[in-house]
Amino acid sequence: MWDFSWLERRWPGAGYEDWGQALDALLERGYEAVRIDAYPHLVSKDFSREWELPPCWNTVDWGAPARTRVRPGPALIEFLAACAKRGIKAGLSTWFRRDADNMRMHITGPAKHAAAWLDVLNRIHAEGMIDTLLYVDLCNEWTSAAWAPVFHNPPPYQRNEWDSPPSMAWLNGALKLVREQYPLVPLTVSTNARPWRHGETDVSAFDFLEPHLWMASANTDEFNRRIGYAYEPFDPKGFDNLAAHGEKLYRADSRYWLGVLSDIIECTARAAGIAKRPLMTTEGWSIVDYKDWPLLDWGWVKEGCAHGVETALATGRWCCMCTSNFCGPQFRGMWRDIGWHQRLTSRMKSTRFRAC
Numbered sequence: 001m002w003d004f005s006w007l008e009r010r011w012p013g014a015g016y017e018d019w020g021q022a023l024d025a026l027l028e029r030g031y032e033a034v035r036i037d038a039y040p041h042l043v044s045k046d047f048s049r050e051w052e053l054p055p056c057w058n059t060v061d062w063g064a065p066a067r068t069r070v071r072p073g074p075a076l077i078e079f080l081a082a083c084a085k086r087g088i089k090a091g092l093s094t095w096f097r098r099d100a101d102n103m104r105m106h107i108t109g110p111a112k113h114a115a116a117w118l119d120v121l122n123r124i125h126a127e128g129m130i131d132t133l134l135y136v137d138l139c140n141e142w143t144s145a146a147w148a149p150v151f152h153n154p155p156p157y158q159r160n161e162w163d164s165p166p167s168m169a170w171l172n173g174a175l176k177l178v179r180e181q182y183p184l185v186p187l188t189v190s191t192n193a194r195p196w197r198h199g200e201t202d203v204s205a206f207d208f209l210e211p212h213l214w215m216a217s218a219n220t221d222e223f224n225r226r227i228g229y230a231y232e233p234f235d236p237k238g239f240d241n242l243a244a245h246g247e248k249l250y251r252a253d254s255r256y257w258l259g260v261l262s263d264i265i266e267c268t269a270r271a272a273g274i275a276k277r278p279l280m281t282t283e284g285w286s287i288v289d290y291k292d293w294p295l296l297d298w299g300w301v302k303e304g305c306a307h308g309v310e311t312a313l314a315t316g317r318w319c320c321m322c323t324s325n326f327c328g329p330q331f332r333g334m335w336r337d338i339g340w341h342q343r344l345t346s347r348m349k350s351t352r353f354r355a356c
Helices: 019-028 040-045 072-086 110-126 165-181 195-199 218-227 237-252 254-275 299-315 338-350
Strands: 033-037 051-053 068-070 089-093 133-137 279-281 318-321
Touching (some): 040 072, 072 110, 110 133, 195 254, 218 254, 237 299, 254 279, 254 299, 299 318
Parallel strands (some): 089 133
């Protein structure tokens, strides 16, 4: 998952200033695809325009930690060309990044949601690179307040109910419109809540399911609550608590915490089997937020992520997966362990996927 970092972290030392170098390093570690933000609401509005973006946060290392300016339209075509040159596939998503004019709020219904994506796909098709796409995810973690501000569940539904009737009506409508023009591009909408509901909800409009699963956020955020981490976007106290308590809590009973992760993975696999849909997870498995920081060691995070990969592979339900959501050059402590990445990507490639 290179999210919006692929475009917003291009200053010297930020990790993505040289796309060719970053993609070559990705191949060296055994990966075959990246998931990036295509900024459809901005590309659709003005393909060539430079947009000013405020930061989402300054405590984590995804995206820019301060105000930045980007031209996502031309950059997307250039980046996809670099991927195509190396045989790397690109999964497109969007975090509906806010710009200075808040253009994302012009997405007021499923037709406009689909139209924005169709403008992006039409441009990619015109450039002869539609085959570079692995899939399109219409919105990262749909219905979350941070990434899906274009949709609000009406009462009595809760914010995280991606499967509410109003939400599904929107999604089914948008997916149908995009699929009519691009029937060969796999489509989905990623989620980070209620994964068991994939087995109870009609998800036939999704070509595959894309749940984001973590040990730390399972059981209603039990791990994060116990260490005092509350996803603080501009306050270091969350990372101070993580440094003070995170590894200590995990090591005190790693069997329990890895069991929590196994449970949510196996539950999701059962739901996917009921729904008759393959699974893909591009964000997981140990802790949600982490970085190179004083008193933070990557060892226990990598241990949890490896357990997540092995557990998911054992179900046979995952057609694609990540090793973590820290698989990018800005997370130097994770990125530099080339052997760790190669071991897990080799395991992925050697494991048989059980088709639904």
